Amino acid sequence: MKKYILVILFVFLSVIYGIVSIHYYDVDEAVVYLTDNAQPKSQHECARYVRLAIQAGGCPTYIHPASAKEYDAFLPKLGFKSIPLTDYKPIKGDIIVIKPPQNPSGHEHGHIAMYNGKKWISDFKQRDMYGGSIYRKKGTEYYLFRRSSGWGIRRWIL
Numbered sequence: 001m002k003k004y005i006l007v008i009l010f011v012f013l014s015v016i017y018g019i020v021s022i023h024y025y026d027v028d029e030a031v032v033y034l035t036d037n038a039q040p041k042s043q044h045e046c047a048r049y050v051r052l053a054i055q056a057g058g059c060p061t062y063i064h065p066a067s068a069k070e071y072d073a074f075l076p077k078l079g080f081k082s083i084p085l086t087d088y089k090p091i092k093g094d095i096i097v098i099k100p101p102q103n104p105s106g107h108e109h110g111h112i113a114m115y116n117g118k119k120w121i122s123d124f125k126q127r128d129m130y131g132g133s134i135y136r137k138k139g140t141e142y143y144l145f146r147r148s149s150g151w152g153i154r155r156w157i158l
Contacts, residue, residue, distance in 0.1 A: 013089075016067075021060045021153070022151065022152075022153055023058050023059060023060055023151070023152055023153075023154055024058050024077065024149075024150070024151050024152075025054075025057050025058045025059050025078075025147060025149060025150065025151075026057050026058050026149050027057060027092055027093035027147070027148065027149045028057075028092075029056055029057045029058065030053045030054055030056055030057030030058075030093060030114065031053070031057075031092055031093060031114065031116045031117065032054065032056075033053045033056035033057070034049060034050065034052075034053035034056075034114050034116065034121050035116050035121060035125075037049060037052070037053075038121045038123065038124055038125050039123055039124045040124065040125075041124050042122070042123055042124050042131075042132075043124070044121040044142070045123045046068050046111055046112050046113060046122035046123050046131070047065070047066065047067060047068040047071065047109065047112050048123070049122055049123040050071075050095065050112045050113065050114055050122060051064055052069075053114060054078065055137070057093075059078045059079070059152070061078070062122075067101050067109040067110065068097065068098070068109050068110045068111050068112035069097070069098075069100055069109055069110030070111050071095070071097045072097045072099075072109070072145075072156070075095060075097070075145045075147075076145075076154070078147070079147050079152035079153070080095065080145040080146065080147040081145065081146055081147065082143060082145060083145060083146050084144075085142075085144060086147075088144060090115040090120075090129070091115070091117075091146065092115060092116060092117035093114065093115065093146065093147065093148075094114065094115040094118070094144060094145065094146050095112065095113070095114050095115075095145045095146075096111075096112065096113050096115075096129050096130075096142055096143070096144055096145075097110065097111075097112050097142060097143045097144075097145070098110050098112070098130065098135045098140060098141070098142040099112040099124045099140070099141040099142065100134065101134050101137060101140055102105040102139075107132075107134055111130070111131050111132065111135055112131065113126060113131050115129070123135070
C-alpha cells in the first residue's frame with residue numbers, strides 16, 4: 001500500500017513540476033498549423049515552424065532545442081519513434097531531421113521538415129523532403145521520425 005501511495009505521489013508531483021507531462025497529440029492539428037503558416041520561401045526558421053506545429057498538435061515544447069540538427073534527440077522525448085530509412089514511404093506527420101553538411105556555409109543548424117500528406121513543409125512548402133540542394137548531396141546524414149495521434153508523456157529534458 002505504501003508503495004502505491006509513493007507512486008501516485010511521484011506521478012502527481014511530476015506533472016505539477018514538469019518532470020513529465022501528459023498530453024494528447026493530434027497529427028492533423030500539427031499538419032494544418034504548419035501548412036497554414038508556411039511562407040512562400042524559406043525564412044531560415046525551420047526548427048521554429050516545425051516546433052510550433054508540434055505544439056499546435058498538443059505536444060508541450062516549453063523546453064526545446066534552438067537548432068534543427070538537435071531535434072533527432074528531442075523528438076523521442078515527445079514520443080516520436082525513429083523510422084528506418086530503407087523502403088521509406090512518408091505518411092502525414094512524419095518529420096525529417098537533416099544534419100548540417102560537411103561544409104555548412106550558412107547551414108550549420110541543419111534542417112527539419114514535416115510531411116503534410118502531400119508535400120514536405122518546414123517554414124516554406126518544399127519541392128521534396130530535403131528542402132534545399134545542399135541537403136540533397138550524397139552522404140548527407142538525416143533521420144526520420146513518426147508519431148501517431150494519441151495520448152503521450154513528455155519526458156523531462158535537462
